[in-house]
Amino acid sequence: MSRIHPFEGMELPGHEGSGVIEMGMLFRVMGQRAELAQDSMRVLETAMRSGTVDARLKELLAVRVSQVNHCFY
Secondary structure, eight states: OOSSSOTTOOOOOOOSSSSSTTTTHHHHHHHTSSHHHHHHHHHHHHHHHHHSSHHHHHHHHHHHHHTTOOOOO
């Protein structure tokens, strides 16, 4: 449970594979400052959807990094 209460009125984009839904609690806590949450979601979506590395490989890397760090993804 987070120490800062999540902002329940925040809508998360439902793009498959964007990573936003999987990290919903993080973005809801950031929702206390809406501009921070929106900017962070845009950065994540840009990182995961553009560039030369395949999006599936990026997802696999994110999962592996979370495993190595013993955190939930």
